[in-house]
Amino acid sequence: MDYRITSMSAEETREWGKQLGRHLRKGDVVALIGDLGAGKTSLAQGIGEGLGVTGPMPSPTFTLIQEYGGQNQGAKVRLVHMDLYRLQHPQEVEVIGVEEFFAEDTVCLIEWPEIAEDYLPENRLVVEILGSGEQPRKIVFHTYDETWDVRIKDIIHFRERLGGPQ
Template identity: 45%
Template sequence: MTSAIARLDSADETHVWGARLGALLAAGDVVVLTGGLGAGKTTLTQGIAEGLGVRGPITSPTFVIARIHPSLVGGPALVHVDAYRLGGPDELDDLDLDADIAVSVTVVEWGAGMAEALATEHLEIVLEPDATGEARRATLLPTGDRFETLVGELSQDA
């Protein structure tokens, strides 16, 4: 597994970078977002949604756990999950995400240690804000050839 790091200097840059990522994602892709409160997970997801061309608004699904955002451009829907309130992989499994996984892009906030089982190939992005809280470092941890290639494409576009 080859990791890559992107420095994102603002919330706007995080959004734009997410849109670039979203334009590279395809049906069946799973992205796991890791980072503390305020790290930029939802901002990144908003960018991914823009890149995918799905219906919004994109807000944190903390209390509803998961939202499906249909495509406006004939592409895959976005399944946006917030696993913060889930007790473990069994509760994530209870959401029956696998029913939509092949035809959607699935983004799971707070999903580390739980969401990786949704697909053998996936991308984990660890977001770490700097001391100002404005800039952040995104560490990309691809699992599988599909995401190794995707990370390479995303790095070339930078």
């Protein structure tokens, strides 16, 4: 299923991320798709906040992979934030060990996931952000199984109850 929402500002994108983060569990993989400056890192930072990460979450553009300690309902969660923009060949996905982060104790967020397409688990959540600059963003949650449908509907209903713009 596809679920579409609108975000009018970086803060709102971050807030959507925060709500999403609160619904993430160990083993989840979230692919973040969108052009340069679309808001993938902004959303990821919100996800980190929702998972209780304290301290800054800089863009992993140069480090490729950043790891954080988070928690969900009191249980520790490892949060991994990747940016594969700088990879040139699919073999490099294996070299940096991307698959090792699709692990039971980890929530894995991947910016520029296209090069790793063949390695991504089937039940990933794909979040596509459309728009750039100061334009509002369309954010599309592409789900491939029911556990994600339940969670995304919950997040959207929660935001509707707050009366935020949709």
